Amino acid sequence: MNATPLLALDATGVSVRFNGAGKGVTALSNVSFTLEQGGFLTLLGPSGCGKSTLLRVIADITKPTSGAILVLGKTPDEARRNREIGFVFQESALLPWCNVIDNVRLPLAVGGKHKKAANQGPSAEELLALVGLAGWEKSFPHELSGGMRQRVAIARALLGGPKLLLMDEPFGALDEITRDRLNEEMLRIWRETGTTVVFVTHSIYEAAFLGQQVMMLAARPGRVREIIQIDLPEPRKLALRETADFTKMAGYLRTVLETC
Amino acid sequence: MSVQTMESQETADAALQETADASWVARQRSEAFERYLMPVIGTVLLVVVWWLIIVAFKVPPYIAPSPVAVAVTFANKFQLLFSNLVPTALEALGGFLIGNVLAVATATVFVHSRRIERIVYPVAVLLNSIPIVAKVPILILLLGNGMEPKIAIAALIVYFPTLVNMVRGLQAVSPQSMELMHILSATKAEVFWRLRLQTSLPYLFSALKIAASTATLGAIVGEWIGSQVGIGALIIQATYNFDSELLYATVLMGAFFSLAFFLVILGAERAFVRWQPESR
Numbered sequence: 001m002n003a004t005p006l007l008a009l010d011a012t013g014v015s016v017r018f019n020g021a022g023k024g025v026t027a028l029s030n031v032s033f034t035l036e037q038g039g040f041l042t043l044l045g046p047s048g049c050g051k052s053t054l055l056r057v058i059a060d061i062t063k064p065t066s067g068a069i070l071v072l073g074k075t076p077d078e079a080r081r082n083r084e085i086g087f088v089f090q091e092s093a094l095l096p097w098c099n100v101i102d103n104v105r106l107p108l109a110v111g112g113k114h115k116k117a118a119n120q121g122p123s124a125e126e127l128l129a130l131v132g133l134a135g136w137e138k139s140f141p142h143e144l145s146g147g148m149r150q151r152v153a154i155a156r157a158l159l160g161g162p163k164l165l166l167m168d169e170p171f172g173a174l175d176e177i178t179r180d181r182l183n184e185e186m187l188r189i190w191r192e193t194g195t196t197v198v199f200v201t202h203s204i205y206e207a208a209f210l211g212q213q214v215m216m217l218a219a220r221p222g223r224v225r226e227i228i229q230i231d232l233p234e235p236r237k238l239a240l241r242e243t244a245d246f247t248k249m250a251g252y253l254r255t256v257l258e259t260c
Numbered sequence: 261m262s263v264q265t266m267e268s269q270e271t272a273d274a275a276l277q278e279t280a281d282a283s284w285v286a287r288q289r290s291e292a293f294e295r296y297l298m299p300v301i302g303t304v305l306l307v308v309v310w311w312l313i314i315v316a317f318k319v320p321p322y323i324a325p326s327p328v329a330v331a332v333t334f335a336n337k338f339q340l341l342f343s344n345l346v347p348t349a350l351e352a353l354g355g356f357l358i359g360n361v362l363a364v365a366t367a368t369v370f371v372h373s374r375r376i377e378r379i380v381y382p383v384a385v386l387l388n389s390i391p392i393v394a395k396v397p398i399l400i401l402l403l404g405n406g407m408e409p410k411i412a413i414a415a416l417i418v419y420f421p422t423l424v425n426m427v428r429g430l431q432a433v434s435p436q437s438m439e440l441m442h443i444l445s446a447t448k449a450e451v452f453w454r455l456r457l458q459t460s461l462p463y464l465f466s467a468l469k470i471a472a473s474t475a476t477l478g479a480i481v482g483e484w485i486g487s488q489v490g491i492g493a494l495i496i497q498a499t500y501n502f503d504s505e506l507l508y509a510t511v512l513m514g515a516f517f518s519l520a521f522f523l524v525i526l527g528a529e530r531a532f533v534r535w536q537p538e539s540r
């Protein structure tokens with residue numbers, strides 16, 4: 001359509017207000033930003049600054065009170081129906097009565113007429129191999145460790161080859177060792193699939209290690225504080241975190257975070 | 261770290277998990293042994309204490325029989341007992357089926373319409389608050405003296421607990437799962453069949469296990485007024501005839517049926533809800 005390539009995300013003046021009991025909360029106030037396709041954006045900010053809310057607006061779970069967001073040039077609603085969005089939750093949200101392969105294939109099993117879209121892209125088996133779980137097809141979620149469950153959730157989110165992968169603190173409940181390992185894995189998966197990733201985290205190190213860009217949100221009301229480019233040598237490996245460049249970057253993020 | 265070492269780490273994790281699993285299985289086994297042995301010990305103790313009391317206090321047979329006498333009567337009059345169990349069992353099963361199907365259907369309607377729930381639920385609470393012994397004569401007047409009123413009583417008695425549990429079970433879906441279904445553009449029917457129904461199964465089965473014994477109870481109580489056959493009728497006849505041995509043997513027959521019914525439901529639960537580890 002356009003001469004310029006389609007943006008993965010294009011938000012203009014997105015605000016979300018919750019009118020709960022009492023005075024209500026402005027979760028997001030006038031949020032504008034763009035994200036190019038193939039990017040890896042991490043969202044960082046203090047608790048309650050609206051990171052999850054922003055992700056949910058993109059995924060069409062929450063409607064913005066005002067403003068608009070375009071996902072691959074469409075409304076979030078259209079993008080969702082086209083199966084262009086994958087979502088990974090903090091708790092893996094696997095179906096405990098389905099084995100691993102059936103969990104990954106859930107997008108093929110539900111969605112009315114929209115489920116056909118899930119036939120595109122790599123197969124469930126290929127995705128399980130991609131996340132390092134080949135051979136675990138027949139296991140049940142309660143037989144897996146927390147890290148393995150998140151891998152299954154990532155494979156499920158990738159079924160149908162979504163162009164945009166949204167992740168809300170996917171490794172937040174994991175121990176540090178598993179988390180580090182999955183961080184490195186995540187970068188490999190991002191490179192191999194070429195999908196755009198928006199990744200919410202509480203960890204400065206995770207934000208800097210994963211993100212090509214870090215979007216810092218400030219709280220009360222939730223708003224964009226700063227978008228920081230992370231220029232670090234690629235491909236990133238865990239050892240990168242010991243380098244002076246990385247430490248400097250993380251230090252900078254910390255000073256910005258303290259003003260949020 | 262390469263993918264290779266990652267996978268070998270995972271395998272090591274799995275091996276560790278396996279040894280943990282082995283000791284878990286062993287623990288489970290001894291637990292199972294405990295679980296099945298202890299009730300047997302309890303039952304034997306009860307019978308022994310019962311027998312001792314009868315012998316020590318020289319209780320006359322028309323007040324309470326000895327366990328031996330009950331066992332002999334149970335064996336001798338097995339034909340009579342069994343022929344009276346058949347109608348009671350049919351009524352209990354019929355009531356169980358009808359009451360639970362209606363309860364599950366009502367719960368399904370409730371989770372899809374708050375308004376209908378607000379209209380119907382108070383009525384269900386009201387009907388449930390009428391004591392069962394008060395419902396029996398009303399239903400007998402309404403439905404006559406056949407099996408129908410007994411089935412109706414059994415159905416009424418199981419309806420409410422199953423309804424309450426099923427509503428809770430269908431709503432026990434985690435918000436994240438609902439959001440996942442939304443992202444996948446799942447239809448309401450898909451959410452129901454794929455998510456709600458499965459989530460509700462443990463709740464449903466805990467209600468069904470209670471229903472197995474209450475349905476039997478309902479059928480027996482239903483037979484207390486004006487019935488000629490059934491465990492309930494036999495209980496009343498034996499009581500009027502001061503035939504305590506027959507009375508106890510009849511109660512025993514009813515209890516055996518109730519227990520068997522319960523165990524069948526338990527077996528079905530094990531078969532259908534395998535995904536949930538016992539510890540949870």
Ligand SMILES: Nc1ncnc2c1ncn2[C@@H]1O[C@H](COP(=O)(O)OP(=O)(O)OP(=O)(O)O)[C@@H](O)[C@H]1O
Binds near residue numbers: 020046
């Ligand atoms: N459904 C809702 N109803 C009312 N208020 C809400 C709702 N969801 C979020 N909020 C409020 O909006 C604000 C932002 O919430 P959000 O979950 O987006 O924050 P967050 O940045 O993800 O926080 P955390 O890092 O703790 O996950 C909070 O003040 C929260 O209380």
Ligand SMILES: [Mg+2]
Binds near residue numbers: 168
């Ligand atoms: Mg959050």
